Amino acid sequence: MAKNLTNSLPCFLLAAGRGERMRPLTDELPKPLLTIQKKSLLAWHLEALANAGIQHVVINHAWLGSKIEAALGKGEQFGLEIEYSPEENALETAGGICQALPLINPSDYFLVINGDVFSPNLPISSLLDTVGQIRKNGSKTLAHLLMVPNPIQHPDGDFYLNDAKVTDQASAGAEKLTFSGIGIYHKDLFKDLERGAPAKLAPLLRQAMSENRVTGEKYQGPWHDVGSPQRLQELNAVYE
Numbered sequence: 001m002a003k004n005l006t007n008s009l010p011c012f013l014l015a016a017g018r019g020e021r022m023r024p025l026t027d028e029l030p031k032p033l034l035t036i037q038k039k040s041l042l043a044w045h046l047e048a049l050a051n052a053g054i055q056h057v058v059i060n061h062a063w064l065g066s067k068i069e070a071a072l073g074k075g076e077q078f079g080l081e082i083e084y085s086p087e088e089n090a091l092e093t094a095g096g097i098c099q100a101l102p103l104i105n106p107s108d109y110f111l112v113i114n115g116d117v118f119s120p121n122l123p124i125s126s127l128l129d130t131v132g133q134i135r136k137n138g139s140k141t142l143a144h145l146l147m148v149p150n151p152i153q154h155p156d157g158d159f160y161l162n163d164a165k166v167t168d169q170a171s172a173g174a175e176k177l178t179f180s181g182i183g184i185y186h187k188d189l190f191k192d193l194e195r196g197a198p199a200k201l202a203p204l205l206r207q208a209m210s211e212n213r214v215t216g217e218k219y220q221g222p223w224h225d226v227g228s229p230q231r232l233q234e235l236n237a238v239y240e
Helices: 041-051 065-072 092-104 124-136 202-210 229-238
Strands: 011-014 056-061 081-086 109-114 143-148 159-162 165-167 175-186 214-218
Touching: 011 041, 011 092, 041 056, 041 065, 041 124, 056 065, 056 092, 065 081, 081 092, 109 124, 124 143, 124 175, 143 159, 143 165, 143 202, 159 214, 165 202, 202 214
Parallel strands: 011 056, 011 109, 056 081, 143 214
Antiparallel strands: 109 175, 143 175, 159 165, 159 175, 165 214
16 A cells, blocks of 8 residues: 555654643643543643654653653654654753754654643644645745644734735734744755754744744644643543
8 A cells, every 4th residue: 555645754752841831740740641541642632643644753852851751761662663852951842843854754744732731632634735735836845833722821813814914014904913823834944053052932923933934823723832731621621
């Protein structure tokens, strides 16, 4: 059977943060290993990725990273191939992606998901279809972002979505939304970064937006930024 190149899209999970806002829970456990329904945040993502047909996942880590590797291993329990990109000091989002690119080894696009968000019905198959459409259109898109309605703790949002285009400038008909931490990126977005150097993602996205090379979609399904012990407790109560 021919290999489905869309579903073989590699995925990178961001799990290197210290989780300061989650202390003391994260003093002895990496934030992405915190659990909802006795299942770690990373495990929720990995199960969804496997169900969507993704095969190769790379996870970065810094704080207590050995515990992530011990919990997830090489991915056999999920039917995945997992590799790790350890960081002595967290390199920020773009820096972490750049450092891991040789492991991710994308032909063009790859999926990136924040390890500390909880989205139990994450539309990964739909995102993979989007990659297929971008490729067929011969698009020069550098990023496709999953945007969500602004949560209570982030009422001002991040970027504007207007007719599937994402910008940082207000315009008629545009809606300001919050970036979910879930996106599809082309490897060229990171081509000017130095491996091993910290780098933030937002400046790269804004530069690409200025070139009209960032698309997006609004997702209204369940999505939560697990940003405090109270929010984690509330989610466990809701999803018990």
